[in-house]
Amino acid sequence: MKKPVQNPREVAEIVAIQALSFVAGEPERLGLFLAETGIGPETLRSAASDPNFLISVLDFVLRDDATVKAFASVSQLHPTNIAAARQVLGDALGDPHWERDAP
Numbered sequence: 001m002k003k004p005v006q007n008p009r010e011v012a013e014i015v016a017i018q019a020l021s022f023v024a025g026e027p028e029r030l031g032l033f034l035a036e037t038g039i040g041p042e043t044l045r046s047a048a049s050d051p052n053f054l055i056s057v058l059d060f061v062l063r064d065d066a067t068v069k070a071f072a073s074v075s076q077l078h079p080t081n082i083a084a085a086r087q088v089l090g091d092a093l094g095d096p097h098w099e100r101d102a103p
Helices: 008-024 027-037 041-047 051-062 065-075 079-093
Strands: none
Touching: 008 027, 008 051, 008 065, 008 079, 027 041, 027 051, 051 065, 051 079, 065 079
């Protein structure tokens, strides 16, 4: 029996990989993503092991309400869980451009 994942970063990486699968599942969406990231389809699989690339996948999904809602529906996640996964990955890498609102 496989043990459940407890590490927040592992969970965030799983969400990002699910998001990549979602993006790759629609040719038009995949084409737009590849054009924006500058990578080719032949390097997509190897890029998936790069945490910075996974952040770019989640950024791509989160920037458009329709896309994040569609991914949330397919993945059975709440959109806030997707945003939280993005934040966890960014925090793990010291990503300076993802800032929380301060009270």
